[in-house]
Amino acid sequence: MDKVLKIEQAAALVTDGSILALGGLSMNSSPMAFVRELIRQGKKNLTLVAIVNGMAVDWLVAADCVRRVISGLVSFEGMGLAPNFRHAVESGVVTLEEYSEYLLIARLRAAATNLPFIPTKAGLGTDVIGLHPETTRLETDPVTGEAYVACTPLPVDVAIVHAHAADVLGNVRVDPKLLWMDNEIVNAAAKTIVTVETIVPHSSFIAEPHRTTWPRFITDAVAEVPWGAYPTSCFPKYGHDKAFFSAYSKAARNPECFRTFWDSRLAGPDTHAAFLQANGGAATVNRIRRPTT
Amino acid sequence: MNMVIAGADCTIDELMVVTLARQFDNSTRAFNGAVSFIPVCAYLLARKTHAPELVWAASSIAIDADPACLGESTLSDSIWDGAVMLSNSPFDFWAWAQGMRYNTFAFRGAQIDRYGNVNNTVIGSYDEPKVRLPGGGGMADLGCMIPDIYLWSTTHSPKIFVEQLDFRSGIGWGDGGDHREKLGLPGGRKLCVTNLCVMDFHPESRAMRLKSLHPGIILETVRESTGFEVLLPEGEVPVTETPTEEELRILREEVDPTSMRLREFPQAEN
Structure with missing residues (x-):
């Protein structure tokens, strides 16, 4: 079965109100082209699962696509807090369901493996455990008397990840095997949509099966979007665009500036290629491209 | 510079x-x-x-x-x-x-208390925060998993070194004493290095204790810059060894x- 879709078609698979898990970590390998398309299609009431994230969550929150965020951390690292996310949580427009990184991983693993809970020592003695006693339960092992946290399943409707290559059948290669926590969300998800830098011949997967990350029965749709993680990175092809992060943060200080930035450089352009063009085009691509070794 | x-x-x-x-x-x-x-x-x-x-x-x-x-x-x-x-x-x-x-990791925190517990979640109340910080990320996890954890702060002030955290995102020595041990957690906080001084933790109470003052820094400055009472070492407080x-x-x-x-x-x- 051919799983290749245009990005517009792939984004249309996401229905309003669904639980959407975003791949990548912080400034790395987020499915930004897909996120932009969700915004353009005006999705509503999404619940985002984003273990460690920044720009993707901030965009979707700014576009009013989000009702709830399930996360361990949302920021622009050294470039500061994610401005729209911060304001939306402070004002109560968006509900934050907060865990630590590993508690989230454990919850996703419980969902992926059909277990009632996964035990861990992560979070013991912190206030994080008290936030959601229904999903991260403090328990004691009846045999050894040891304390642990029981993490209940976190089912995901759709996982969306960005990868390096796929064939038309939906076999996917993350290459090198930098999976961040993408495997956790993919395994917990009912549906997985993958955007890739390039579609390659099926024969290349047969030639090097040891480089395959997810086989076709794990994936539901594939969309080819070169530079599809921009402005986050896609190692080793390109790094994140520091200039975009800075300009975005600066614009967000003033609503009028942000509106202009949003229309001209973010949501306005109708394709990912046009979006790249609006952000410097070839000059930007040359700046973020990593030297090939 | x-x-x-x-x-x-x-x-x-x-x-x-x-x-x-x-x-x-x-x-x-x-x-x-x-x-x-x-x-x-x-x-x-x-x-x-x-x-x-x-x-x-x-x-x-x-x-x-x-x-x-x-x-x-x-x-x-x-x-x-x-x-x-x-x-x-x-x-x-x-x-x-x-x-x-x-076995080794290092944390900063928007707030740090005397037992080396850290907050990077919210300033103010959780439900109506004054500042919504990035979130603890792996703080709650790694504080429980890694035995040798160091703290550092480039802006030693009473806003950061507080008597009471607004939220405990990551455990250091917990409530002090043998709290970590009771929870079955390995190791604990080793040292806290700031722009004013170096602090370790009292071996029993596990409260932060001055270890050395950076050259030119006086004890009074550390006291004024810390929201809790810093324990003092026995005898004269040494000066941090220079590079x-x-x-x-x-x-x-x-x-x-x-x-x-x-x-x-x-x-x-x-």
Whole structure:
């Protein structure tokens, strides 16, 4: 079965109100082209699962696509807090369901493996455990008397990840095997949509099966979007665009500036290629491209 | 650029890096998180001076990375050059953290209390926060998993060193005493290095205790800058040992020639 879709078609698979898990970590390998398309299609009431994230969550929150965020951390690292996310949580427009990184991983693993809970020592003695006693339960092992946290399943409707290559059948290669926590969300998800830098011949997967990350029965749709993680990175092809992060943060200080930035450089352009063009085009691509070794 | 410390021929960032680096040895197996220039510099400096076997996973990913200079993020590929392995978060990292294959980590915090517990979640009440901070990320996890955890702060003030955290994102010595042990958690906080002083933890109460004052810093300044009562060591408070010329040369020329570590200081221009 051919799983290749245009990005517009792939984004249309996401229905309003669904639980959407975003791949990548912080400034790395987020499915930004897909996120932009969700915004353009005006999705509503999404619940985002984003273990460690920044720009993707901030965009979707700014576009009013989000009702709830399930996360361990949302920021622009050294470039500061994610401005729209911060304001939306402070004002109560968006509900934050907060865990630590590993508690989230454990919850996703419980969902992926059909277990009632996964035990861990992560979070013991912190206030994080008290936030959601229904999903991260403090328990004691009846045999050894040891304390642990029981993490209940976190089912995901759709996982969306960005990868390096796929064939038309939906076999996917993350290459090198930098999976961040993408495997956790993919395994917990009912549906997985993958955007890739390039579609390659099926024969290349047969030639090097040891480089395959997810086989076709794990994936539901594939969309080819070169530079599809921009402005986050896609190692080793390109790094994140520091200039975009800075300009975005600066614009967000003033609503009028942000509106202009949003229309001209973010949501306005109708394709990912046009979006790249609006952000410097070839000059930007040359700046973020990593030297090939 | 930070000011040169009188009588030390180095700046405060350099003193902090060197102080931290001297804590590590060949058995140190460390990794780093976001905005962690000071510890990253310290791991690299230790490896390039007295601890050649030290393990450092850049961004928790790139094992034995040896970058020619640091990039503007400590959580990106800008510091991965020279790595022997790019490891995976779920399979490698979290297994190695829980198995204590990694034994060393360093935290900053928007708030730190006397027992080295940290907050990076909210300032104010949780439900109606004054400031919604980035979130604890892996703080709650790693505080329970890694035995040797160091704290650092480039802005030692009563706003950061508080009597009571607004939220405990990561456990240090918990409520003090044997709290960690009772929870079945390994190790604990080792040391806290700030722009004013070095603090360790009392072996029984586990409360923060002054270990040394940086050159030119008086006890009164540390007291005024700390929201809780800092314990004092017995006898005279020592002055933090200053870096050697060789340590400074390696830090300046080989570890961080573009001075990315200054990004952690308020006056730095980003």
